[in-house]
Amino acid sequence: AEDVAQQVFLVAFVHRDEFEFDREDARPWLCGIARNLCGRHFRTQWQIRHLTHRLPPPPIGLRARYRRRQAGGCTASAGTPLRGDMRTVAVTGRDSHPACN
Template sequence: MTDSDAVLMAASLDEPERFAVLFDRHAPTIHRYVARRLGRDAADDITAETFLTAFRIRARYDSGRAGVRPWLHGIAAKLISRHRREEVKALRLLARTGHDPVAESWTDSADDRVTAQSVSRPLAKAVAKLSEGDRHALLLFAWADFTYQEIAEALDIPVGTVRSRLNRARRKLRSATGLLSPFTEPTGQAAPFAPHTPEGDLA
């Protein structure tokens, strides 16, 4: 039977080597999320630092939380905040030129990148103008596929604040792009900028 995250976290206090299982289990997800925001080079460093930080403060982990994944993304979000200027610069470059190395990491094929850029340019411009808190909430929702509760735990804010931040971000993105939803095309197909929203979360 595979040990749960909570069991591994507790066990790692006496057996530090057990933490390696958590790294193997969650590092790829953290890396993908950071790479979408800052590019692959920064993702390597931030992913490593996220888990080093998590290991150092693992005794503070509250086993009553929804899971280790939001906690780890919360640590990563704080580290990403240190690169805020680089992220905004990359988003503005994408909005201005339609080309950016970070944008290329979002999709694999050249055809997909062309399609993505046609939608991503206005979205990138709008996302660059969001406050840091709103951007964290939006991208955890859109790119990490987090529920409201998971976002609240990751960012250490009330669920009501998550709803407010997402609603504000949606309004701004909808105004900037003209899409019926900030995450979907008018046809209901997922926009290249972000995956389809989880069922029920747009209610």
């Protein structure tokens, strides 16, 4: 929320010469800026998701490296023997590993 407020006031400051000072209240102007920023954000997120779905899946080695990195963070507090088993399950994606039984 703080980031949005900062962005709204930054845009308002940059475009302060467009504000009509004869108005009593600046809130409608600021709310319009916030609405436009949110709309732009959601459009950008939609475009990213839409384009990401059109990409081919990453190579298996890259996926395994990503899963290994995720598993490293999740298993940092686990004991050493269990940590290795959990990483193996996370990388291979198999539930038949002895650690899962």
